[in-house]
Amino acid sequence: MCTMIVEKAEISGSGKGPDGWFTLSHVAVSYDHPFHLPLEHALNIDFLNEAQGPGARTAVELTPESARQLVRVIQAALEQGQESY
Amino acid sequence: MYQTDMYEGMLAETVTIPGHNGDLINAYVARPLGAGPFPGVVLIHHIPGWDEWYKETTRRFAHNGYAAICPNLYYRDGHGTPEDVAARVRAAGGVSDEQVVGDVEGGMRYLRSLPYSAGKVGVIGTCSGGRHTVLVACRVKGFDAAVDCWGGRVVMSQEDLTEKLPVAPIDYTADLACPLLGLFGEDDRGPTADQVAQHEQELKKHGKTYEFHIYPGAGHGFFYYNRSSYRQEQAVDGWEKLFAFFEKYLGGPA
Numbered sequence: 001m002c003t004m005i006v007e008k009a010e011i012s013g014s015g016k017g018p019d020g021w022f023t024l025s026h027v028a029v030s031y032d033h034p035f036h037l038p039l040e041h042a043l044n045i046d047f048l049n050e051a052q053g054p055g056a057r058t059a060v061e062l063t064p065e066s067a068r069q070l071v072r073v074i075q076a077a078l079e080q081g082q083e084s085y
Numbered sequence: 086m087y088q089t090d091m092y093e094g095m096l097a098e099t100v101t102i103p104g105h106n107g108d109l110i111n112a113y114v115a116r117p118l119g120a121g122p123f124p125g126v127v128l129i130h131h132i133p134g135w136d137e138w139y140k141e142t143t144r145r146f147a148h149n150g151y152a153a154i155c156p157n158l159y160y161r162d163g164h165g166t167p168e169d170v171a172a173r174v175r176a177a178g179g180v181s182d183e184q185v186v187g188d189v190e191g192g193m194r195y196l197r198s199l200p201y202s203a204g205k206v207g208v209i210g211t212c213s214g215g216r217h218t219v220l221v222a223c224r225v226k227g228f229d230a231a232v233d234c235w236g237g238r239v240v241m242s243q244e245d246l247t248e249k250l251p252v253a254p255i256d257y258t259a260d261l262a263c264p265l266l267g268l269f270g271e272d273d274r275g276p277t278a279d280q281v282a283q284h285e286q287e288l289k290k291h292g293k294t295y296e297f298h299i300y301p302g303a304g305h306g307f308f309y310y311n312r313s314s315y316r317q318e319q320a321v322d323g324w325e326k327l328f329a330f331f332e333k334y335l336g337g338p339a
Contacts, residue, residue: 002132002213002237002275004179028176033132033212035168038313040305046172054165054173 003041006030015047015058022056025049034061043067094118095147097140102156102195105187110160112192113140115147121201124335127192127228128155129185129210129217134171135159138309149328150337152199156192158185181249185217190225197227205229205335207263209327210236212306216254219284222265223257230334232266232327235305237275240283258287264294266330268323270303270316298326 006028013024026048034042042061049056062070087093097115104110113135116123126146130139135157146153158180159170174180193206207230210218215236222231238245241253265288269281276284281299288295300307300323306314308323 002179006176006178008176026176028172030175032175035133035171040314044172044175046176048173048176050173054163054169057169057172059168059172 003030003032005032011047013047015049015056017056017058019055022049022052025051031064035059037061037063039063095144097144097147100154100195102154102191104156104160104191105184108161110157110188110191112154112156112195113143114152114154114195115144116152116199116201117147117150119201121152122203123150123152123201124203124331124337125193125196125199125206126151126153126331126335127189127196127206127208128153129189129208129214129221130155130158131210131212131214132171132175132179133212134167134174136167136171138311151331151335152196152201154192154196156188158188178247179213179249182217182220182251186221186224189217189221190227193225193227203336207231207331207335210234211308212236213238215239219254219261219265220257222263223254223260226262228263230264230266230331232268232330234268234308234323234327235270235273235276237273237280237305239276240280255284255287258284258293259291261288261291261293264296264330264334266327267295267297268326269297269299270305270307270319271299271301272304275305296326296330298323 008028011024011027014021015024024047028046030044045060047058099111100114101109102112139155143153143155159174162174196206208218208228209232211234215233216238218231218233219239222228239254285297300319303316303319307316308320
């Protein structure tokens with residue numbers, strides 16, 4: 001079913017889309033139907049620039065286990081990086 | 086029934102129609118060539134958007150003798166690839182029920198205004214569009230048959246209600262104004278078999294004309310040939326049932 005589960009945050013950074021790099025304004029994380037991954041539900045992450053229109057999007061669709069791995073490695077890298085630099 | 090020596094032709098194109106609030110939105114229309122008259126079908130696209138599957142399905146109805154229209158429910162959210170636009174709507178928590186009802190009513194009015202209209206119009210949707218189909222069939226007068234394909238959230242708990250989805254469609258059952266066909270997968274988690282049973286109970290309570298089929302071995306989205314949820318046998322049977330249902334209540338092709 002369509003879960004309508006979505007979390008959104010303002011972020012700063014850059015993303016690379018079909019037309020090259022763009023400035024990011026938001027990230028939307030949903031647990032809902034993916035477009036490509038052959039699962040009914042996936043953890044979908046869209047890095048967006050809302051002012052630039054729907055095409056300013058860098059997307060990934062992950063299995064739930066992969067999403068947890070991503071969270072783990074992001075936390076680990078952040079901790080190492082911010083401790084050392 | 087089609088014979089190989091019969092003429093076939095179809096026109097399919099994008100048009101602009103007034104939707105909710107009189108807003109102009111675009112819509113994909115397909116119809117057989119000829120004077121008709123043709124019964125009409127409004128298609129309500131799913132959460133993944135106004136995509137290729139829905140355009141193909143619109144043409145499939147035309148191929149089977151219907152004038153069909155699929156309004157772009159995400160028109161107001163900008164333009165890009167269907168996936169990018171649908172992702173934007175997903176990030177915004179979907180579109181409001183009120184807006185969808187108005188846009189679908191606009192599609193129905195467009196079909197009724199056409200010189201080749203046979204005067205009867207049905208509505209069909211899958212996934213979120215299945216839910217919207219139930220909603221529209223209850224809230225809009227002017228539909229003669231409705232087909233809900235695995236619409237989740239027809240039954241909603243109080244906690245599920247939001248500003249955009251303020252009322253569970255099941256609560257409008259008393260107002261259902263046309264026969265309803267429901268096609269569901271037994272393994273679906275939304276709607277679950279229990280939720281389908283609850284809906285059926287409500288339809289019975291209000292003396293509504295309906296026909297529900299729950300397919301074993303199928304889950305959500307079993308018509309989608311481009312997804313792993315596709316179930317060939319159940320999909321073929323489902324298509325037969327829905328065309329028979331529309332023929333019964335809308336009249337056959339010209």
